[in-house]
Amino acid sequence: MIRHFMKMNIEVQIPFEHHQSAHCETGVISNLLSHHGLPISEAMVFGIGSGLFFGYFPFIRLNHLPLSAFRISTGGIMKRVCKRLQVRVKWEKFRNHQKAMDVLDQRLAQQIPVGCRTGAFWLSYFPRRLRFHFNMHNLVVFGKKGSDYLISDPVFPDPVVCSESSLRKARFAKGSMPPKGKMYHIESVPDQVDLPKAISMSVKEVCRNMLKAPIPFIGVKGIRYLAKKMEKWPEKLGEEKASLYLGQIIRMQEEIGTGGAGFRFIYAAFLQEVAAILNDYRFLELSLRMTEIGDHWRAFALMASRNCKKRASKTENYLEMADILRHCAECEAKLLNDLSAITPDT
Numbered sequence: 437m438i439r440h441f442m443k444m445n446i447e448v449q450i451p452f453e454h455h456q457s458a459h460c461e462t463g464v465i466s467n468l469l470s471h472h473g474l475p476i477s478e479a480m481v482f483g484i485g486s487g488l489f490f491g492y493f494p495f496i497r498l499n500h501l502p503l504s505a506f507r508i509s510t511g512g513i514m515k516r517v518c519k520r521l522q523v524r525v526k527w528e529k530f531r532n533h534q535k536a537m538d539v540l541d542q543r544l545a546q547q548i549p550v551g552c553r554t555g556a557f558w559l560s561y562f563p564r565r566l567r568f569h570f571n572m573h574n575l576v577v578f579g580k581k582g583s584d585y586l587i588s589d590p591v592f593p594d595p596v597v598c599s600e601s602s603l604r605k606a607r608f609a610k611g612s613m614p615p616k617g618k619m620y621h622i623e624s625v626p627d628q629v630d631l632p633k634a635i636s637m638s639v640k641e642v643c644r645n646m647l648k649a650p651i652p653f654i655g656v657k658g659i660r661y662l663a664k665k666m667e668k669w670p671e672k673l674g675e676e677k678a679s680l681y682l683g684q685i686i687r688m689q690e691e692i693g694t695g696g697a698g699f700r701f702i703y704a705a706f707l708q709e710v711a712a713i714l715n716d717y718r719f720l721e722l723s724l725r726m727t728e729i730g731d732h733w734r735a736f737a738l739m740a741s742r743n744c745k746k747r748a749s750k751t752e753n754y755l756e757m758a759d760i761l762r763h764c765a766e767c768e769a770k771l772l773n774d775l776s777a778i779t780p781d782t
Contacts, residue, residue, distance in 0.1 A: 639779045659762075666681075
């Protein structure tokens with residue numbers, strides 16, 4: 437990938453190895469840590485960052501519709517990974533747009549690849565049909581050619597080019613959760629990391645969050661809470677509004693990040709790596725079970741999408757979709773209890 441850019445008459449270019457990933461935050465962390473000599477997969481980043489989560493918050497609105505979450509809050513994975521691996525990260529935030537771009541250029545001149553939070557809608561390399569207003573999209577800037585920036589956006593297969601005006605606008609996008617010019621870079625990584633300890637801490641946190649949340653909106657309780665609400669939507673909201681609520685769930689699950697199914701698949705890959713690191717192949721069996729759970733979430737999304745498009749059969753109704761969610765909750769509860777039991781204490 438990099439050789440392609442070296443043919444250009446660029447002003448700054450850092451030899452940064454780009455890898456496509458399933459999710460922007462985990463992909464950026466994985467790529468940055470690998471660049472600094474700490475090779476780590478996206479799945480391991482997601483796992484050590486305790487990324488697996490569920491929450492349904494009817495009192496929080498995104499685009500006027502209830503918010504659902506299939507992973508911990510944005511930035512939480514990065515914070516946990518860096519803390520547990522003892523990686524030092526420097527964050528910078530700006531009010532002045534020009535200063536934000538000038539400091540970015542300074543970091544590039546110092547041969548430092550820089551992570552940025554952006555509004556995905558304003559990134560010029562995004563196809564029009566894929567643009568939506570999401571202000572927590574992460575990417576890495578690793579070079580500059582004239583007024584264009586070389587970008588490693590982990591959701592794309594290859595590095596991309598973004599104009600200065602588009603990147604500036606994306607870094608200062610307005611709306612919900614504005615990025616406010618935030619950027620970050622790695623200052624140091626340790627010579628050695630204690631992966632078993634980091635794994636144990638992260639797994640125990642996921643199990644606590646998903647199984648022992650004291651409120652009904654979070655974790656396994658939250659999945660059941662959503663199922664209970666969903667089966668009443670057509671009667672309570674009417675078909676049209678119920679379809680909007682359902683569409684919001686699908687969007688949060690399958691379009692923003694990697695969603696319910698995708699994050700379960702990533703966690704399954706994490707458990708597969710854990711089996712080798714801890715030399716305990718019981719984690720492999722749990723990995724297979726987590727993959728099956730991801731398949732159930734994807735089956736729900738498929739049925740939900742057919743309902744939104746009015747292509748569903750008579751049996752593919754809100755009651756059936758709620759039952760699929762309850763089955764997901766039951767499977768996740770059993771798996772996480774088993775996972776907690778075999779994970780060593782720190």
